[in-house]
Amino acid sequence: MDEASTSASAGATRRAFPPARSGVFYRFTQQNLPAWKPAMTPGCLIAMFLIIGIIFVPFGLLCLQTSNHVAEIIHRYDVDCVPNAYRGNRQAYIKDSSISKNCTLQAKVLEHMRAPIYVYYELENFYQNHRRYVKSRSDKQLRFGAKYTAESCSPVQWDNNGSPIVPCGLIAWSLFNDTYDFTRGSKEIKVNRKNISWKSDREHKFGKDVFPSNFQNGTLIGGGKLDPTVPLSEQENLIVWMRTAALPKFRKLYGVIEDDLHADETITILIGNNYNTYTFGGKKSIVLSTASWLGGKNDFLGHAYIVTGSLSIFISILFALIHVKYPRPQGDPNRLSWNRKNGNG
Secondary structure, three states: OHHHHHHHHHHHHOOOOOEEEOHHHHHHHOOOOOOOOOOOOOHHHHHHHHHHHHHHHHHHHHHHHHHHOOOOOEOOOOOOOOOHOOOHHHHHHHHOOOOOOOOEEEOOOOOEEOEEEEEEEEEEEEOOOHHHHHHHOOOHHHHHHHHHHHOHHHHOOOOOOOOEEEEEEEOHHOOOOOOOEEEOOEEEEEEOOOOOOOHHHHHHHHOOOOOOOOOOOOOOOOOOOOOOOHHHHHHHHHHHOOOOOOOOOEEEEEEEEEOEEOOOOOEEEEEEEEEEEOOOOOOEEEEEEEEEEEOOOOOOOHHHHHHHHHHHHHHHHHHHHHHHHHHOOOOOOOHHHHOOOOOOO
């Protein structure tokens, strides 16, 4: 056998196709396996909508019942904490450092609140989802330090001496800085401010060796200050604030009360009303809330399930009445293309 014929024989061997074209693996890779292609008959549609309604309505009622068992205390304080002499000029009050910002409120516990009790601050008309605001940060700087200060932090990027600000950007600059203390009679109610942020944020997004520097040292102060001796990974009030909200009304966790609050007792809330929401017409509230297996108090999920389930039951009844009054003859499903044994009529 000559050299040419030998090469041709070897090439044919290399180009040989796998013999098991009818095997499962070959049919799977060629997307040739049989698939379920149901014919949606009227009976099938009616049953499907009915089953959805039967499942959704009870689950919605369960969600509502669970939400109603969550106890909440909500108190708006941005107006009540302004002295009477400054009610007509609230901006002058909040910008004047010589005026005390301390405020005392009384809150009555209407029902027993079992620990843990979550303390939130709620802001309204604050657009943390603004594009320029959301982009004004440097994730690399938060993780690795000042050398990664980026142009995206503008306009809060450098201090008056040209040194990098850590943490830079508008989000950190506008850090919420109101404070809350609670007393029950003459006894202080302790608020645990540890582990209020996401563990993944503390361990992977904020550096353990990155410390605040040149922060809030300019002429225009945006919000709270940070302890320059504590690394960013341990400044959890900053970590919570840096996870921006999607809506203009939002809550962020301030701390956790680990003692029960009993029904009909009155607690005193000592507020440091430092954060300026008066310039942009914002509102501030303090929220004390328990939690359930669904989270905090939220009736939307229960209402959504009930409305969806009720509509499904209504549609199933409507379709059943139409099918009974105006029946239509059904075609032969064996004539469908995927049910034929071959491609012929």
